[in-house]
Amino acid sequence: MKSIYVTSLVVMTTAGTSAFAMQYLTVAEAQRVMFPDATAFKDVNLHLSDDQMHQVEKLSGLPGRSANWRVFSAFREDTMLGYVVLDDVIGKFELISYAVAINPDASIKQVEILTYRESHGFEVRNAAWRKQFSGKTIQSGLAVGEGIANISGATLSCTHVTDGVRRIAAIAQVALKK
Amino acid sequence: MMRRAQPWLGTLVDITIGDALDDIALMSCFNAAFARIAKVHRLMSFHDLNSDVSRINRASVGDTINIDPLTDEVIRTALAVAEASGGIFDINCAAKLIEWGYLPRLEEVLLECPSGRRCAVILESDYKAIKTEPACIDLGGIAKGYAVDLAIEELKQLGVQSACVNAGGDLRVIGDIAYSITIRHAERPTEAAGRIQIQDEALATSAGYFSRKSIDGREVSPLVNGKTGAPVTSTFSASVSASTCMVADALTKIVSATGDVNHPALTQFDATAFIT
Numbered sequence: 180m181k182s183i184y185v186t187s188l189v190v191m192t193t194a195g196t197s198a199f200a201m202q203y204l205t206v207a208e209a210q211r212v213m214f215p216d217a218t219a220f221k222d223v224n225l226h227l228s229d230d231q232m233h234q235v236e237k238l239s240g241l242p243g244r245s246a247n248w249r250v251f252s253a254f255r256e257d258t259m260l261g262y263v264v265l266d267d268v269i270g271k272f273e274l275i276s277y278a279v280a281i282n283p284d285a286s287i288k289q290v291e292i293l294t295y296r297e298s299h300g301f302e303v304r305n306a307a308w309r310k311q312f313s314g315k316t317i318q319s320g321l322a323v324g325e326g327i328a329n330i331s332g333a334t335l336s337c338t339h340v341t342d343g344v345r346r347i348a349a350i351a352q353v354a355l356k357k
Numbered sequence: 358m359m360r361r362a363q364p365w366l367g368t369l370v371d372i373t374i375g376d377a378l379d380d381i382a383l384m385s386c387f388n389a390a391f392a393r394i395a396k397v398h399r400l401m402s403f404h405d406l407n408s409d410v411s412r413i414n415r416a417s418v419g420d421t422i423n424i425d426p427l428t429d430e431v432i433r434t435a436l437a438v439a440e441a442s443g444g445i446f447d448i449n450c451a452a453k454l455i456e457w458g459y460l461p462r463l464e465e466v467l468l469e470c471p472s473g474r475r476c477a478v479i480l481e482s483d484y485k486a487i488k489t490e491p492a493c494i495d496l497g498g499i500a501k502g503y504a505v506d507l508a509i510e511e512l513k514q515l516g517v518q519s520a521c522v523n524a525g526g527d528l529r530v531i532g533d534i535a536y537s538i539t540i541r542h543a544e545r546p547t548e549a550a551g552r553i554q555i556q557d558e559a560l561a562t563s564a565g566y567f568s569r570k571s572i573d574g575r576e577v578s579p580l581v582n583g584k585t586g587a588p589v590t591s592t593f594s595a596s597v598s599a600s601t602c603m604v605a606d607a608l609t610k611i612v613s614a615t616g617d618v619n620h621p622a623l624t625q626f627d628a629t630a631f632i633t
Contacts, residue, residue, distance in 0.1 A: 199539075199547065201360065201362075201371075203360055203361050203362050204361065212361075212384060212387075215381075215384065271567075272546070272547050272567075275369075277364075289363075290363055290364055291361065291362070291363060292361075292362035292363060292364070292369060295362065295369065297547055298547060328536070328537040328538060328539045328552065329371065329373070329521055329523045329528055329536060329537075329538050329539070330523070330526060330538070330539045330540075330541060331523075331526045331527075331528055331538050331539070331540055331541070331560050331561070331562040331596060332526045332540065332541030332546060332562050332564060332566075332594065333525075333526060333541070333546070333562065333563060333564040333565065333566055333567050333568065333594070334367070334368045334501070334524075334525035334526055334527075334567070334568075335368060335369070335525060335526075335567050336367060336368065336567065336568070337364045337367065337368050337369050337525075338367075340364045340369070341364060341367075344364070
């Protein structure tokens with residue numbers, strides 16, 4: 180029975196039309212998943228000063244990249260439960276948007292991927308192509324849960340996400356710690 | 358059907374739950390499954406100084422290292438696959454991966470690569486490992502598959518009927534519903550080579566398209582043929598299906614190194630392979 184697999188491989192004829200993309204969670208869903216007890220999320224647009232940027236670079240060992248970060252604080256009534264920080268990273272073939280939940284003590288609580296979009300390298304490196312997915316994730320043209328079948332293939336390293344999380348951990352230490 | 362993904366084990370781990378559950382039940386199933394993956398990450402990471410793998414790597418010959426039962430199980434399976442493959446699959450080649458820039462050069466870690474199929478550790482009973490060779494191990498070729506198995510077992514225990522757990526291409530499906538899986542094209546990896554249906558089994562794929570590189574004019578990859586010490590630079594993609602993802606994951610390395618889809622190790626572990 181198992182040998183059927185080899186012959187059942189259907190060769191796709193639509194070469195060149197790669198659309199490996201998946202929307203896992205909207206920002207609102209990620210907020211609920213990461214802080215299920217929260218009753219409200221407040222938009223705190225974080226702006227890092229030059230000094231804070233410098234500290235972030237020193238702590239994370241990575242370029243600070245941006246002074247402006249999209250951050251939400253999570254509240255249960257008047258109690259601050261933590262933060263949700265949004266970010267996207269670009270790899271050789273992929274554009275990944277993700278959310279990091281931060282505890283009030285600045286430790287990382289959880290990381291969730293929001294959207295994953297993969298294409299040919301030249302598209303990913305193209306600013307216009309990336310722009311259609313920016314605005315932090317949601318305009319990806321996909322409904323939640325819609326997207327690619329599971330892919331089996333070589334492991335695509337998620338170094339960019341790992342570095343991104345490390346940078347956000349440093350930002351939390353520098354600018355969000357209570 | 359609900360899907361979530363988190364970064365673990367150096368890749369994205371994607372979990373699909375097919376059952377119609379309410380939001381709270383779904384959330385606790387996802388969280389429990391990701392917690393199992395996270396545990397494997399903590400125990401078996403090469404990078405984390407507190408992992409079992411790091412403690413083995415930093416130990417001196419003669420030291421006894423207490424390891425978690427999960428790490429014990431992975432190392433035992435790795436040794437069985439090494440034996441079945443005549444040493445092609447080998448967890449003791451981390452020194453090569455450091456040399457080729459795939460693993461970080463950590464302090465206190467010994468940098469010899471043993472020859473003649475000697476393992477860095479002997480496993481005693483009671484989850485004790487005795488360091489026997491001045492080498493360091495890397496479970497990168499098998500731990501992702503094991504993490505997938507643990508997440509699947511957790512979901513089963515929670516009563517989930519239909520699920521797929523995919524750790525960067527090493528995946529396993531449970532339930533009566535078949536899942537459609539896309540296999541990446543070996544030469545154009547952002548395209549599909551084809552689709553297959555998977556039901557109640559594991560499928561792992563190994564290929565070098567994202568990781569092959571050239572160092573001083575020599576092509577290297579993060580996959581070492583333990584028998585020859587040479588990097589596996591085959592340009593095809595090797596997929597193995599088996600009952601567990603740990604075994605499927607490890608066996609892909611043998612098929613990648615040999616190109617042999619009828620390798621005796623596959624029969625021994627009741628697995629099948631194909632190359633694309």
